[in-house]
Amino acid sequence: MTLRKLVVCLLISAILLGTPGIVAASSVPFQTFTRSGNMFVRTQTAYEPYITISRIGPYTMSNPQDIRLGSDGLLYIADTGNSRILVATQTGDWVKTIGEGYLHSPHGVFRTDEGLVYVADVVAQAVFVFDQDGALIDTYTRPDHPLFGRYATFMPTKVVVDRRGNLYITSRGNTNGIIQLATGTGEFLGYFGANITNVNLWTAFRQFINRDQQILVMPISVTNMAICSRGLIYTVSRGDDQALKRLNVAGHDILNLAPMWNFSDFIAVTVTEGGNIFAATHNWIVEYTAEGDLLFLMASNDDGRQRAGLFRAISGIAVSDGTIFVLDELMNIIQVLVPTEFVNEVHTAFALFNDGLYTESMEPWQNVMRMNSMFAYAGVGLGEAHFRNRNHREAQEAFRRGFNHQGYSDALWEVRSDWMRDNTAALMVSGLGLILVWKLLKFADKRVPILQPVRKASAKIKGITLFSQCTFALRNLTNPYDAAYGIKHENKGSYGSAFILLFLFYVLYVLNRYFSGFLFRSAPDGQYDLFGDAVLILVLVGLPIICCYLVSAIADGEASFKNLFVGIIHAFAPMFIIMPLVIILGNVLTLNEAFFITFFNFIAYTWTAILIFMSIKNMNDYTFGKTFKIIFISIFVTLIAALLIFIIYVLIMQVADFSVSVVREAVFRLAEN
C-alpha cells in the first residue's frame, strides 16, 4: 500500500468526520492513528515532540543519512555531506567524531556491542571499521568471489553486524539481496533476503503491448535494515509492496504483513528491545508490535512552517527506551519524540499480554480503553482476559470491539454452548409442543374444518397468476426441462414474475452482505451502499442476459428475449432456498463451522449455474456443446459491452461536466450582477 493510497483512505475517514470537530487538538502538529478493524481511527497522541537537535556540539549536519543507537546509549550519525560519523549523547551533546579523512560519503553506520563502528561508504565502495577511539582497523571492499556476480555492484549504503561478527551490507544498485560477508576475512558468504520480482497484470499487459520497449522487471534493492537482539534482520525496500520484512536465517519473510498495513514508501527501520518495530517513510512513522500488528501511524509532512514533529525527508530512525530519534536529511536535524502517558499504558498492557499474563493485563487495558474506547487492541486484550476468566459474553463483546474474528468465534462457541446447555430441554419441549398442537389442529380439522379459511386464503393466493408464476421457479429445482417448456410455451413465467424474483434475489443479497453476522458478513462494519448493490445486481444479471440473447439470436437460437430473461431469472431458484439458510447460519455459527457456510454457498452457486446453463440450452434448443460455445461468446461480448458502456459513460460525464460548468458560471455571473 502506498502512502498515496493511505492518504486517500484517510481522506475518506476525514470526510466522514463531517464538519470540523470542536474537539480541540493538543500542541502536537500531527494526528495519530491506530488500526481498528480494517480502518484507521484517530487516537491520543502516542509520541510527542520533545526536543530538536540541530547541532551536535559545534557541528551542523549536512544531508545525514543514518542514525543508530549504540549499546553505550550514544547516537551514531552518518553525517554524509560532511564525510564523517558524529557521536552524540541523546540530548545532542557532541562526544566524538569518527572517520574524518577516511570517509567520502558515509550512508550507513552500525556500532557493535564490542564498540566497533562499521561505516558503509557509497563513494569509497567500502565498509570501514573503526575502534572505540576512532582508529581505522579494517576495510571491506568488493568481494572477488565468483558467486558475487561479475556485474554486481558493491556500493554499500547500510550495514549491520550480527553477534558472530558477520556483516550484512546493502549495496546501491545490487538487486541480488543483502551481501553477507564473514568477519575478519571478508569472505563472501552469499546473498541474503533478496526481494522477488512482482509481475502483476498491469505489468504483464505493458510488456505485452510494448514489445519494442522492453519493460524490465527487476527486483527492488533493500533500502534499509536493522537487526534485533535475537539476530533477526529487518529490511525495508522502497517501492516494494511488501516493503517491511523480518527475515529468518533462510532469508524468508516471517512477518508477512498484510499489504494494507505495509507501506511501499518505507525507507528506515529499527527494532526495540521488546521487539516492537518502528518503520518510517519520508514523513510518517509507523509502530508495529512484535507480531506485526500496526499500532500507531503518526507524524506528517512539514507544511513549510517548521513545526516540531513534522518532517521533510526522514532518512533514519532510532529508538531508546521508547524515545524516538528521527533524522531528517533535508532539515539536517534530529527530532526527538517521547512517549506519552497513553502509549506507556499501551506498552505496559502489551508487555503483560505478550507474556501471557492476560488477567494482569486487564487493568492497563481498561485504562487504555478508558482513554480510547475504539482502541481495538485493548478490545483483544480484554477479550483474552475475559475469556481466560470464563466471562464469555464479555469476551465476545470485547473481541467484537477489537475486530478479532477468531477470538469472537471462540467466545461465541462458548456462549452458544452455555445457551444450548441451559435451553436444550426447553427447546425440545417447545418443539414437541408445536408438533402436538399441529397434530391436534389437523385432527380437529377433520371433524370441524377450522382450517378451512386458511385453505381458502391459500387457494386464493395460489390463484393469483403472478404468484403462481413466481412459485413456478421452484419447478427448476426438480425438472429444468419442464420449467423451460412451461415458460416458453405455457406462459408460466412473465416479466412481472422475473422482476419480483430479481428483487427477491437483491433482498437476499443485501441481507447476506450486511446481516449475516459479524463473522460472515462481507461488507465492512458500518458501511451501507444499497444503491450500489442494486446497480451491481442489475448490471451483473441484466447485461449478460442481453448479450446472451444477442448472441443466440444470430446463432439459430429459438428463445425470445422474454424467454431467456424469465428463464435465467427463474434459474436462481436454488438461491431463494439456500441463501436464507446461509444468512441464519451466519448469525449462529462460529469459524469452526464455516465449512457449512462454504458448502451451502457452493451448492447454491453451482446449482444456479447449472440451471442457467440448462435454461439457455432448453430455451434455444441447443446441444450441450453449442450451449457452451454460446455462453463463452456471450461472456466475451459482455466484456466488450462493459468496455463500451464505460467509454460512453466517460464521454457523457465529460459533456455533463462541461454543461454543469457552463450553467454554474452563468448562474454565478448573474448572481454577481
Added chain:
Amino acid sequence: MLKIRRSLLIIAAFFAVFMLAACSGAGITEPPAGPVPPYVPPQGGQVSLLAYTGRSLHGHTLVAENDNMSLYLYAPRLSVIIRDRATGAYMRSTVDEPSAADNPLWQGLYMSGVTLDYILGVSVHFSRACLFHTAHTLSVFYREDGFSAQVYFPEIQIGYTLIVTLQEDGFTAEIPQASIFENDPNITVGAFYVFPFLGHTYLGEYEGYIFIPDGQGAIIKLQDNEGRFNIPFTENVFGSNPGIDLEVAAAVFGNFVFTIEPEMILMPVYGMVHTCRQIGFLGIIESGYENAVIEAFPNGVSTNFNWASSRFIYSHVIHQPMGMQSGFVTTRTERPNRIDLKMRYIFVTGDQATYTGLAVAYREYLTRTGAFASAQMDAFRTGIDFLGVEQREWALFRLNVEMTTFSQAEEILRTLADNGVDRVFTRFDGWTSGGSMNHLPTRSFNPARSLGGQRGLNNLKSTVEELGGELSLVVNPLDIVVDTNAFESLNAMRRATGRTIDFFGGSVRLTSPPRTMELTQRLARELGERSFHADIVRMPQFLSAFSEGGTYFCRTDTAALFAQGIAAFDYYFEAPVLTAPFAYLWRYGRALTLMPSTGSSYLFTYRHVPFLSIATSGKIPVYLEHVNFQANQQRFFLNLVETGARPMFLITAEDAELLRFTPRNEIYSSMFDLYKEMIIQYHNALTYLHSHIGTAGIVRRYVDGPIVRIQWSNGLWVYLNYGRVDAVVNGVALAPMSYAIGGSNG
C-alpha cells in the same frame, strides 16, 4: 460619523499646516538632531543603559515625557526610542546603519519607523516605500504628549499621517484611515508596518525573548541561531481568511490533510523582552486587528536581527477564476480593508519584564477596556460537556444514535452531586433533532424528541439549577452541512472572488455573515424567551472577508456583524458562553470554553507559556480543551492547577464506540462510567485549590527545569513538579508530577 468627521478635521488641519510649511520652503520640520552614530552591536549580554545624554539619545531628540516614560524621535526616519525613566532602560525602533548584506527591502524596513507596502497595478507582489530609500516629503508636528507626522511619497502619490502619543505606560501609534490618500488609481496601499523593529536585537546581543500569541503563547529566545531557522512566524490575527486565502482551502485537501493546523492567534498581541536590561513591551493591536498579521523573525531569517511586528493588510491580490475548471486573472480587492490602525505599546520594566509581566499588563488593559464586562467570575465549577444525539448512515435511512438523553444527563448530574460534584458548568451539544453535526446550522429551538423533547430539556435545566449549576445549549449558526440543509446553502458565504467557501469537497459550507447574524439573533431570542443559556461554537473562532452581490466586505465588516449577533444574547437573556473565541468577542462572553492549552510547537520557539491563562486569570472563567483527549492526563491536570483554568469533560451516557460510524467519530472516549472517578478527583482537588485562589490573578511565574512556582495576586504560591523525581521547593516536598499549595511565602 463622529470619528470620520474628527479625522477629516485633523486632515484638514494638517493639510493647512503642510501647505504653510511648503510655502515657507521647509520640507521637513524637526528639532535639531545630532549626528547618527554608527551602529556597533554590543558584545553578548552587555547591558547598555547609560547612553542617556539629557535631551538626546542615540541621535534621537526628546519630544515628550511624563512621570514614567520619555519619548525620543529621530524625525527623518520617524525613528523613536522609548525610555523608562525609573530604570533608564530603553528600546529603539530602528537600526542606525544598514548592513550591506541585506537587500534594500529589509534595509528599508529596519531603517524606517513606518514602512508602506503598495500594490502596483495588479502585481501579485508588494513594492515597498520607506523613509530610508524612497523619495518623500515629511512634516512633523509636535504636541505636548507626542508628535504627528505627515508623509508623502511623490513617486507613488500616496500619503499618510502618523500620530504618536506618549502614555503613562508606553505610547500609542495611529494611522487613521481617513489620513491615507492615494492619488494614482493604479497604485494602492497594500500594507503598513508601524515601528516593526521596536525592541529589536542583533543576533544574541541581549538575553531575552520574543513573545508570540501562538495558542496559549510561546516565546522565541533571543540567541544567535547560527542560521538554523529560515522560516518566520507569520500568522493572521484571528486565524486564516478563507474569503481571500485560496491556499487555506487547498490545504484541507492537499497532501497534508492530517497535519493539525497551527493554533490560531486568539489575542492581537505580541511582545519583546530584554531580560538582561529588564525592559520589555507588549504590542497590542488596538484597532485594525481584523486585517493584521503578526510576524516574528528570529535572527537568521532574512536578517541577523530579532524582531516582531504587526503588519496591517489594506488590500489583497486575489486570483479571480475565469471559469469553473481553470484559468484566472490576478486582481485587487475592489476596495481597501477598513482599518483605523492603532497600536498600543505597553512597557514593563524591572522584575515585571517577563512574559508574565506582559500578560499581567494585558489583563489590566483588558479589564480597563471592558473586555470582561460580561464575564461571570464565580466560584470554581467543573465543566461537563454532554453529547446528545448524532446520526449514522444505515441500510435504508439515517439512524439516530442517542448518546445521552436529557434524563440520562440528569441522572449523571445527580450521581455527581451525590459524590460532591455540584454546581457543574454544563454544556449540551447535539440537543437538536438530527444531531450535533448533521443538521447545521442551528436555526431554532428544536430539542430532539428522541432525547426527551422540550419537556425533558426543561427538566434537565431545572435539575441543573437545583444542583447549583448552569446549563448552556451548544449552537452553531455558521456551518452548513449541505446534504441535510441544501436550502440553507443558498445563503453560503462567498469568497472575494464570488466563489463559495467549501470544505470537504463542498459538503460543508458557511452561512454568509449577514445570515449568520440573523440566525444568531433569532437563536438569541428563541433561547432567551425560554431562559436557556447558549454556548456559541465555530462562529467566535472564525473570521473571513466575503462578498455579496459582487461587493467585497472585509473582515472588519464580518467582525461587526458577528459581534452584533452575539450581543443579542445579552439583550434577550444573558451573555452567552463562547467556545475558543477571538479576543474581540471576549467582552460578550460569560465564560470561555475549550480554550487551547498549549501552542503549535514551532521549531524556533523556545517553549510555550501560559500567557492566555495568566491574562484571563481571575477575570473570566476559562475552561480548557477536553480532558478526555489528552495523551498526558497527569501533565494536563498539573496545567489546570498551574493556570487556574477549569477542566471540561466530554461525557456521554453510552459508549463512545457507538459514534464510530457517525460524523463525530473523532470522539473515541466519553462514557460517563469511565470518567466518573476522574471527574470526582479533579473536582475535589481543584475546588480545594480554587478556594485558596478565589478571584485572584496570576502575577508571577518562575520556571526552573521541571519545577514551576506560581504566585497569585492574593499572595498565594503554588508549586508544581513536572519532573520524574522528587523535589523540594521552599521546604515543601513535591513528589514527581505533583503540586503543593505553598502559602503566601514564595
